[in-house]
Amino acid sequence: MNKIHHIVVASAFVVATAMLSGPGAAESFPPIRNQTVNTECGDCHMAFFAEMLPRGSWLKILNNLENHYGEDASIEPALLNEVITFHTSRASDVLNSRGARKWRKGLKKGEMPDRITTAPRFIRKHDGNDFRYMWKKYKVTSNVDCVACHRDANKGLFDDD
Template sequence: MRNYFLILLLAATAMSALSRPSAAETFPPITSQAVNKECGDCHMVYFAEMLPRRSWINIMKDLSNHFGEDASIDTKAKSEILTYLVNNASDVANNRAARKWRQGLGANPVTERIITAPRFIEKHDDSEFTAMWKKLGVKSKSDCVACHKEAQQGIFED
C-alpha cells in the first residue's frame, strides 16, 4: 500500500513537470574560471553564446572604458577570457543556445549589447515583457536576473 502511494506521487510529479507551458531555454555552464571570477562583479556573468565572435573581440578590446565603467584586468586573465568567449561565441559554438542566438545576425554592425541581439529583441518585444518591466520596476534590460531568477544557472523560462 505504501509503495503504491509512492508510485502515484512520483507519477503526479512527473506529469506536472511535463505539463509546463514550454521548455526553458538553457545555456551550458560557463567553464572558464577567469570569466566567472572577473565578469560577475557588476552584473550577471553573461553567456558567451549570446554574442558573436566580433562582439566579444570588441568588448575585450578596451575594458578600461566598459559601458562607462573601468573593468580593467591583468593581461593573462584578459587573454584567457577572450579565448573562452570567442570559442563559445554564438557564431562559433555549435550547441542549441548558440544556434538560436546567431539567427538573424547577418552582417549586422558589431553590437556590444546582448539586448540588441536579434534573439533578445524577438523574445522581449511584447506586452508580456512590458508588463513585467513595469511591475518589477526593472532598471535595465540587461538585468536578466530581475525577471529570470535562474538566469545565472543558464535557465530562461518564458
C-alpha cells in the same frame, strides 16, 4: 480597474509564474564553469553567456574593457587572454550548440552587436506586453538585469515562450 486592464494583468501573471520555473526550460546554456570569467565578469552584472554574441562582438568588447559602458572593467593581460579565449571559443558564430544557433539567427553578415540587449534574438523575445508588465512589476532599471525576470538566468535557464 477596467476590464481590458484586468485581462492584460491576468495573462501576464501566468507568464510571471512560469518564469520562476527552471528545469525543462526550452532555452538553456551550460553554466559557466570558468572561474576567471565568473569572478571578472560576474561582479557588476551576471556573467553573460558567450553563446549570445558573435566572436567579433566579444573581441570588440573585451579589447576595450577600460571603456566598458561608462566603467573601467580592465583586467590584467593573463586574465584577459583567458577571458577572450573562453568567449571567442563559445561565440554564437563559433559554437554549434542549440543556444548559439538561436542567437546567431537574424544577425546580418558581419554584424557585431555591442550588446546582448541589442542582438536580434533579444529584441525579438522582449517585445511583448508580458515583458513591459514585468519591467514595472519587478522594478527593473536595466534590461541587463536578466535575473530580475529570469530567476535562474545565472544557471543558464531562460523560460520558454
